[in-house]
Amino acid sequence: MPLKVGFIGVGEVCRCLAPAMEQRGVEVAGFDADAAKAAAGGIRLLPLAELIGWADYVLSTVTVSQAVIAAQSCALHLSPGKVYVDLNSTSPEVKRRIEAIIAAPGADFVEGAILGAVGVSGARTRILTGGKKGRIAAETLAQAGLAATFYSEETGKASTFKMLRSVFSKGLEALILELLIAGRRAGIEEDLWADISEFMSGHSFDEVAGNWVRSHGPACERRRDEMAQVNEVLRGIGVEGLMSEATEAFFRRSTELGLRKKFPLKAASTGEVVAFLEGRLR
Template identity: 35%
Template structure:
């Protein structure tokens, strides 16, 4: 019998994952209480059905796909329903959190009697014709969750205990999103100093691939910056507070916080970043 899957919540990533599974014929449940009209529209388009927490707990698998700062809170919110469920699901935390945070989430879930698997998503929201999105899994029950590969997801198992998949995610995001923060910092500095044209000209000759990568990623970052603040803080924790590199990610968190506020307000920083990218495209 096909498994029932709960996906929380219907953000861009969650709804795309849900759509892959619903298109393959699975019943997808979610929670829409307090969600915006836009979220409800995404959920409907993805084939997600709004249910009560008890019906979420009655699913075979629960995929938690929320901003990193909400990962622990979601587990705590669902704990009473999980505790009351007669047939326990496997709860998969797919969020960009440190191994330490995922162990705290696992403790909350396991106390209810439910199973727990650590997950880490790498890649964009999955599309029907794309295999670029992988949900790494770790922990003793990872193989049970990998059953969902039959329904359109790519779910490689990361060897190791709960925390191994999150460590993989932190390592990868620390490079890609950390590098995006570094690029944004220098783009903004060059625009303010009046050296952007010279920088673009030099990079077009000496670092063309790097320039293309940065200017492709930068516009995509603007709308995600608010979610990346907590993610950078989680990466800093993963690096270790006593390690000098942790400060890089605390600074990146501060940058993304500024960008997020700018997106919601004057859009001064984002206009400068867009202007730099425009220079690169026309160089």
């Protein structure tokens, strides 16, 4: 018998994952409260109760604000033996709340965390699973064509990984946009993009990020002063430097915490710097 997967929400995630699953012989259908979006999704649609009764696995891919509401609606039709995988980008606390909702009718809950942009990497996008049924769910979804891997039996761990990873991905997105807005205002947007693209293409992330962290101690005061000048320039061209002002404040805090005194020279490892800052911030 082929695996039957029902998507709750037929937006980008569903549209990107469903074709790969169908290529593996999985039967896919969906439900979306937004009729217009549902019609444009190209996915076979079923009423909610019928979809849940039909599916072996129910994958929730709604908006963050609708994750709990979707779980509550689905719980009215779930029964023992059904597997509900919440793939929404919510906090660990929300995941645990959804787990309780899904467990009430006796269904199995699986925490899911999508890492990366499905619009770019499609079904190759890494998915972490968690919870008591997380391991078998990861194996099942991997066989169904998704890049699913088991992370932890403790519900909330995979979401913590996802949320903290977003400090990097979403923060970098905001930083890049601030750079490009300022670059356009100054008439050098393309030059900045080309320079940074060339630099990042020529060095590994480990090399660049590792050097920044290990040199944070001896350089934090100098970098603080440089960022003060950067913010002066941004104000001069009429750009609100939200990210740049936060960066200046971060370097100022590191200076005040005595990081330079602790590390007058580049640290031997990134872990030493992180451990010192984490300890001082307790």
